[in-house]
Amino acid sequence: MTERLILGTAGHIDHGKTALVRALTGVDCDRLPEEKARGITIELGFAPLDLPSGRRLGIVDVPGHERLVRTMVAGAAGIDLVLFVVAADEGIMPQSREHLAICELLGVERGVVALTKMDAVAPDLLELARLEVEEELAGSSLAGAPIVPVSAQRGDGLDALRAALEEVAATSPARTLRDGPAWLPVDRAFTMHGFGTVVTGTLRGAALHEGDAVEILPEGSQQPLRTKIRGLQIHGSVAKRALPGSRCAVNLQGIEVSAVPRGSVVATPERLDYRTRIDVEVRSLAGTPALRSGATLTVHVGTSERSARLILLGHDRLEPGQRCFARLRLAKPMVAVEGDHFILRGFSRIQEAGWTVGGGRILDVAPARSRRPLEARVVDLHTMASGDRSAALAVRIRQARLRGLREAELLRQVRSLEGIAAVRVGTDRWLDPEEFERLVRRCVSCVERHHRERPIDPWVGFAAVASRLPSYVPEEAIRAALATATEQAELEAAGSGHRRPGHAAHVADPLLEKQVLERLKGAGLAPPNLEALAPELGVDARELRPVADHLVREGELVRVAAGLFFARVELDALRERLIRYLRQHGEIDPAAYKKLTGQTRKYTVPLMEFFDAQKLTYRRGNERVLRGS
Numbered sequence: 001m002t003e004r005l006i007l008g009t010a011g012h013i014d015h016g017k018t019a020l021v022r023a024l025t026g027v028d029c030d031r032l033p034e035e036k037a038r039g040i041t042i043e044l045g046f047a048p049l050d051l052p053s054g055r056r057l058g059i060v061d062v063p064g065h066e067r068l069v070r071t072m073v074a075g076a077a078g079i080d081l082v083l084f085v086v087a088a089d090e091g092i093m094p095q096s097r098e099h100l101a102i103c104e105l106l107g108v109e110r111g112v113v114a115l116t117k118m119d120a121v122a123p124d125l126l127e128l129a130r131l132e133v134e135e136e137l138a139g140s141s142l143a144g145a146p147i148v149p150v151s152a153q154r155g156d157g158l159d160a161l162r163a164a165l166e167e168v169a170a171t172s173p174a175r176t177l178r179d180g181p182a183w184l185p186v187d188r189a190f191t192m193h194g195f196g197t198v199v200t201g202t203l204r205g206a207a208l209h210e211g212d213a214v215e216i217l218p219e220g221s222q223q224p225l226r227t228k229i230r231g232l233q234i235h236g237s238v239a240k241r242a243l244p245g246s247r248c249a250v251n252l253q254g255i256e257v258s259a260v261p262r263g264s265v266v267a268t269p270e271r272l273d274y275r276t277r278i279d280v281e282v283r284s285l286a287g288t289p290a291l292r293s294g295a296t297l298t299v300h301v302g303t304s305e306r307s308a309r310l311i312l313l314g315h316d317r318l319e320p321g322q323r324c325f326a327r328l329r330l331a332k333p334m335v336a337v338e339g340d341h342f343i344l345r346g347f348s349r350i351q352e353a354g355w356t357v358g359g360g361r362i363l364d365v366a367p368a369r370s371r372r373p374l375e376a377r378v379v380d381l382h383t384m385a386s387g388d389r390s391a392a393l394a395v396r397i398r399q400a401r402l403r404g405l406r407e408a409e410l411l412r413q414v415r416s417l418e419g420i421a422a423v424r425v426g427t428d429r430w431l432d433p434e435e436f437e438r439l440v441r442r443c444v445s446c447v448e449r450h451h452r453e454r455p456i457d458p459w460v461g462f463a464a465v466a467s468r469l470p471s472y473v474p475e476e477a478i479r480a481a482l483a484t485a486t487e488q489a490e491l492e493a494a495g496s497g498h499r500r501p502g503h504a505a506h507v508a509d510p511l512l513e514k515q516v517l518e519r520l521k522g523a524g525l526a527p528p529n530l531e532a533l534a535p536e537l538g539v540d541a542r543e544l545r546p547v548a549d550h551l552v553r554e555g556e557l558v559r560v561a562a563g564l565f566f567a568r569v570e571l572d573a574l575r576e577r578l579i580r581y582l583r584q585h586g587e588i589d590p591a592a593y594k595k596l597t598g599q600t601r602k603y604t605v606p607l608m609e610f611f612d613a614q615k616l617t618y619r620r621g622n623e624r625v626l627r628g629s
Contacts, residue, residue, distance in 0.1 A: 004167055004245040006176065006202055007049065008060040008079030009513040010103055012093035016116035017085045019152040022060045024162070025049050046200070046247055048235035052167045057081070058247035059236060061200070078185065078202025078302075079103075080112035080175040080245065081168060084142060088129040088149065089120045092136045098356050100140055101285050105359030106341045109141040110172040112164045118149040118156060122131065127274045139286075177339055178244040180415025181268035182206040185302030189260045195231065197257045199266060200249045201303065204337075206268065208232065208242045216255065217269065217335045219263030219304060222274050228253045272411045274333035279325065279364040280342065281385050282310070285620045288319035288357045291344075293317065297357065299328055300343040307331040310344070313355065314378055323360065325381040327367065336365045337341075338414050361385070366413045368399040390419030395421045397432045402439055402473045404431040426476030439481040442469060444490045444500075451503050458505035458553060459497035507547050512539065516547050517556055521567040524573065525599050527609070529563040561606040571610075578611065579626070587623040 011016040021027065027047035049057040060079055080101045103111070113133055118126055130147050138141050139336040146164040150157035184201040189407060192198050208214070210232050231251035232239045242248040250266060267270060284291050291297075292310035298305055311327040318324055328342075338514040343359040363384040380399070384392045396413060397405055397420075410417065422430040431439070446468040450460040466478055482498055485491040491498045507513040515537055520527045527533075530548060534541040541563075548565050551557040557565045577596060581588055588596070595606045608624060611617045617624040 005057055005080040005082055005172065005174060006060060006078055006245060006247060007057040007081045007082050007165070007169075008108070009085055010096075010099035011085035012087070012090070012095040013083050014097075015087035015090065015096070016152055017083075017383060018061055020083075020085060020114055020116055020150065021059055023150075023152040023155065023158060027061065046235070049165070051162055052168065053166055053170075053316050055169060056167065056235075056303070057165065057169060059083075060204075060247065069520075078176055078187075079106075079108055080110075081165075081172055082108050082142070082484050083165070084113045084145070085116055086113060086129070086133050087117045087120075088115050088126050089117050090581060091132050097136075100137075100142065101313035101356050101361070102343055104141045105283065105285075105343055105356070107243070107361070109175075110168055111142055111145055112168055113137070113142065113145050113147040113162065114161055115147055115149040116152060119151040119154055120605055123384050137172055158167070173215075174245050176245050177337070177415065178204060178206045179418075180205045180337075181271035181411075182208050182214075182244070183265055183267035183272055183337060184208070184248070184250065185304070186260055186264040186266065187262055187303045189257050189262065189264070191257045192251070195251050197252045197255045197260065199248050199252065199260050199264070200247070201266075203242050203244050203246050203248055204340075204492075205244055207244060208248070210240050210365055213269055214250075214252075214266050215268070215272075216260055217253070217265045217272060217274065218269065219261050222333055222625055225255065225259060226269065227255050233483070254434055263302075265302065267335075270408065271411055272335055272337060273365075275365050276330050276337045277367055278328050278336050278362055279313075279329055279367045279381060279384075280360050280362050281323060281381070282312075282318065282326045282358055282360040283323040283345065284318045284320050284358040285292070285356065288320050288346075290320060291318040291358060293326075294574075298345045299330070299334075300345065301334060301336055301362070304334050306334045313381070314374055318358075325363070325378055325385075336362055338362055338365050364396070370399065373514070389416070390421055393420045394422070394432065397430050398435065400432070401435055402431070402470065402477065404429045404435075404474060404477055404520055406430075423480070425474070427473060429476055431477055435439075436481065437485075438472070438491075439469075439477060440484050440488075443478065443481045447491060447498055447500055451500060455506050456550045458503070459494055459498040459499050465498070504554065505550060507550055509547075512537065512543070513547055513551070516544060517551055517567075520557060520565055523567075525566065525570055525597050526603055527564070527566055530565070531563060554620065560610045574607065575611070576614065578616070581615070582624075582626045588626045589623050591625070 001161065008433060009019055009021065025047040039403055047059045051057065051061050084100065086092060115130055115133060121129065126149055133147055135310065137145060137546060148157055148161045148164050150161050168257040182203060182205045184203050186199045188200045190198055208229060209227055212229045214227060214229060216227060218225065229250055230253040232242050233249040234242055234246050293310065293316050295310050297308060297310055297442050309329040311329060312318055313325045313327060315324050323378055333427055340362050341359065342362060344357050345355040346357045380395045383395050393414065404425065407430065412428060423433050423436040446465045447460045449468065450457065450464055465482065482491065486493045487550060490503065492501050519533060529542050530544045534544055546555060552559055556568060558568050558571050560566050574597065581596060593608055597604050597607060615627055618627055
């Protein structure tokens with residue numbers, strides 16, 4: 001399929017842009033009464049241009065008046081080719097230069113020059129005008145572009161102009177971004193009777209379909225709206241699908257026109273966001289004063305504009321014609337997309353150049369708040385500017401360090417995850433491979449440290465590992481790191497946790513272990529509880545609990561009640577006596593139980609309840625009987 005391209009007009013006021021579009025397409029782009037009364041274009045105009053080959057270009061006709069340059073920028077932001085219009089009887093004018101600079105800053109590098117009003121000058125003056133334009137363009141992105149003399153009134157040169165446009169379009173790649181989510185910066189919104197709200201713009205990213213759910217990010221608000229596409233039109237023709245690069249009209253379901261003024265964005269849900277800081281590559285125009293760090297300028301992105309503070313990274317000033325990396329601090333939040341272009345305009349007019357002072361490309365819509373050295377940040381931005389998508393994604397994920405980035409968060413920052421080379425943890429989080437490997441090592445170290453500090457624990461639980469790591473490390477990242485360490489045989493895993501291979505639980509003080517075991521074994525069925533035993537051994541009761549638990553795991557002791565431990569041999573012997581008694585008598589009451597144990601109620605009751613819990617006996621009235629009997 002032939003790729004759809006958008007052709008934008010550019011040039012000084014009254015040089016015949018709209019008349020030329022009308023002559024080429026038959027469409028009058030001056031549709032407003034004020035435009036017809038004043039004879040100038042105030043708003044953006046749109047028309048389809050069918051070339052001899054059958055290729056169709058969408059034309060965006062922009063105003064030429066210097067007070068309407070922001071409207072021109074809104075239209076030029078979505079064009080692939082430029083039809084640069086210069087009147088033969090006036091030649092290059094200030095607005096011609098500013099429009100040319102804007103196109104260049106937006107990355108529009110292909111186009112055709114229409115030398116209009118050829119019928120208004122003599123042949124020799126026409127040739128002088130052509131030479132002047134050729135000389136003016138020599139240092140620009142349109143150097144060497146075809147220059148075609150035309151007369152919109154008489155029709156002279158129109159066929160040659162169409163042929164030149166055909167040739168340039170056939171060899172021009174699309175400039176508008178055509179990957180990632182769909183997003184349409186709104187340049188016009190109106191109401192159609194019987195249909196409701198309609199917005200127009202140049203579609204970027206992905207296709208839109210009738211019936212699609214979309215998100216509206218309104219200009220002047222930070223409250224996204226959800227709706228559906230009720231209908232689509234491309235240059236007045238109803239369509240089921242609009243491809244990226246198309247000039248299209250979108251009929252929105254259930255949305256008031258006041259909710260989507262120019263500057264709003266219609267997009268794939270949950271992919272774009274409002275931003276207050278963006279990192280960019282900026283270029284200062286030749287012939288303008290140097291840009292100083294800290295300067296307040298107006299930034300134009302898509303069809304939006306904001307006041308912004310320019311912070312140059314690594315420079316105090318940017319000389320004319322030079323470029324560097326910078327941060328734009330926006331006075332109010334604005335929707336921005338990685339890879340999009342922007343224009344910077346000043347507040348005082350520059351002689352022969354208008355108010356445009358520079359522009360460039362957005363590299364990072366969500367720069368991390370960190371204390372990394374400036375030099376490191378500049379290196380990252382060089383990578384982001386390189387065009388290597390995989391490397392740029394790696395930079396973003398590396399900046400997140402051990403926190404990583406949730407996929408939904410990452411997709412709000414970049415157009416696509418194509419080429420991602422990161423570790424996925426859990427279901428939707430990405431970590432830098434080197435950071436993840438460090439996390440694996442740290443988890444192993446946490447287990448080793450726990451073994452040193454609490455050798456009595458046979459396994460180290462997840463909570464114990466997590467408590468030794470920074471609180472911001474996500475649970476799913478820790479679990480993934482532990483699993484990886486297990487796969488690498490650095491750790492062993494069980495339901496109770498993890499341990500280093502070969503680790504055997506042991507008491508740090510063997511003498512204390514021996515003393516506890518001897519004392520409890522020697523006590524028979526009347527062992528002291530831990531609170532009573534601790535003073536005898538000259539230690540705190542809290543020190544005895546892990547020792548007793550360890551002896552339970554080793555099979556030497558049995559925990560019968562809180563703080564009460566019996567030697568296993570004593571309990572096993574009591575079990576046998578109890579079973580024999582019940583088989584002989586069928587049941588046992590508390591008095592007989594006390595006689596069987598030879599102990600007071602203090603010990604007999606816990607033992608009765610213990611054997612019930614062990615499913616050996618059960619209570620029936622005031623007696624115990626064997627289960628299954």
